[in-house]
Amino acid sequence: MGVEIRVEGLTKAFGRQTIWQDVSLTVPAGEISVLLGPSGTGKSVFLKSLVGLLKPDRGHIWIGDRDLPYLPEHQLYETRKLFGVLFQDGALFGSMNLYDNIAFPLREHTKKSESDIRRVVMEKMDMVGLLGSENKLPGEISGGMKKRAGLARALVLDPEILLVDEPDSGLDPVRTALLNQLFIDLNAQINATFLIVTHDINTARTIPDNIGMLYRRELVMFGPREMLLSSEEPVVRQFLNARRAGPIGMSEEKDVSELEAESKMGLDVGTLPPIQPQLMPSDGRIRAAQHAPGAWCAAHGVTPPPGSFVDDLGRNWVEEWPRYVASQQAAAMHGGQPGHPGGAQY
Numbered sequence: 001m002g003v004e005i006r007v008e009g010l011t012k013a014f015g016r017q018t019i020w021q022d023v024s025l026t027v028p029a030g031e032i033s034v035l036l037g038p039s040g041t042g043k044s045v046f047l048k049s050l051v052g053l054l055k056p057d058r059g060h061i062w063i064g065d066r067d068l069p070y071l072p073e074h075q076l077y078e079t080r081k082l083f084g085v086l087f088q089d090g091a092l093f094g095s096m097n098l099y100d101n102i103a104f105p106l107r108e109h110t111k112k113s114e115s116d117i118r119r120v121v122m123e124k125m126d127m128v129g130l131l132g133s134e135n136k137l138p139g140e141i142s143g144g145m146k147k148r149a150g151l152a153r154a155l156v157l158d159p160e161i162l163l164v165d166e167p168d169s170g171l172d173p174v175r176t177a178l179l180n181q182l183f184i185d186l187n188a189q190i191n192a193t194f195l196i197v198t199h200d201i202n203t204a205r206t207i208p209d210n211i212g213m214l215y216r217r218e219l220v221m222f223g224p225r226e227m228l229l230s231s232e233e234p235v236v237r238q239f240l241n242a243r244r245a246g247p248i249g250m251s252e253e254k255d256v257s258e259l260e261a262e263s264k265m266g267l268d269v270g271t272l273p274p275i276q277p278q279l280m281p282s283d284g285r286i287r288a289a290q291h292a293p294g295a296w297c298a299a300h301g302v303t304p305p306p307g308s309f310v311d312d313l314g315r316n317w318v319e320e321w322p323r324y325v326a327s328q329q330a331a332a333m334h335g336g337q338p339g340h341p342g343g344a345q346y
């Protein structure tokens with residue numbers, strides 16, 4: 001399952017502003033790839049081009065044997081059905097409850113009966129841990145829940161390719177970690193090709209199989225996670241170390257003399273930290289834990305606050321998560337078994 005995306009010599013400009021040029025990469029089928037890059041380097045423009053919302057000036061985007069920028073309108077419409085897209089804010093309709101938001105693509109693009117639509121919507125809401133929130137309006141839920149609702153909507157047409165634009169924007173580190181784990185679990189479950197655009201270094205370090213980086217109108221590199229995480233490329237090292245000094249500047253447009261002066265000064269962009277283990281798909285208990293309210297809340301007559309993750313032992317996974325991830329990582333580094341969330345190892 002999942003479809004490869006092959007990009008060849010892609011170039012995009014708005015007027016006289018070239019956003020990126022000659023970008024070539026292959027996003028492998030069924031894997032998770034992350035595209036990193038400083039603000040304004042055109043990551044969102046890249047995602048929109050991949051799904052046909054923006055037309056590149058030159059180059060090709062091969063989805064199987066279809067070259068997306070050159071498809072006639074009706075074929076583009078059909079090809080777009082292969083994609084699910086999660087935009088930064090979830091792009092939910094404010095006047096519709098979550099159920100209708102998630103049902104929307106099914107009502108627009110399929111002839112399914114309302115009972116079939118209900119089955120699919122509830123399945124996807126279950127996948128992202130939103131069962132029980134069907135009647136809530138977007139204005140009544142947290143940022144994390146909005147993202148998960150947007151994710152459920154992106155999944156309803158069973159996409160072969162899932163594009164995600166800055167899933168971490170506006171989320172605290174714990175919710176970002178939870179969402180990252182959800183991506184890993186979903187990828188294991190549905191096997192689609194995932195491409196995630198992010199600034200978040202921790203996301204880039206822990207979830208993808210492949211990482212690419214856009215900088216100064218070029219794709220600096222794209223390849224297996226370890227290749228980028230151990231790269232000696234100053235741009236990559238500065239970005240991964242979040243250093244002020246280095247080729248990336250505020251304007252992102254330092255001129256050649258400035259760059260030469262900096263390189264003569266031998267600016268230190270830091271040694272790279274050790275490569276963290278990649279997150280593994282969680283077991284069923286973690287997924288169940290994400291499904292608030294859970295049996296425990298029902299048994300205790302407690303309504304969990306929106307966006308909380310309370311499992312059937314009453315543990316709040318917003319608090320438990322960092323401990324669980326740390327135990328997984330420590331175990332992976334030492335070659336042992338990660339602490340089972342149901343056990344007493346952590």
Ligand SMILES: Nc1ncnc2c1ncn2[C@@H]1O[C@H](COP(=O)(O)OP(=O)(O)OP(=O)(O)O)[C@@H](O)[C@H]1O
Pocket residue numbers: 014019037038039040041042043044045046199
């Ligand atoms: N429709 C458009 N018309 C003209 N310029 C645009 C359009 N869309 C984006 N741009 C410009 O393209 C550049 C890249 O924008 P983009 O949003 O893709 O960057 P980004 O890397 O995703 O940034 P960030 O990480 O801050 O979200 C910006 O200078 C932006 O102003």
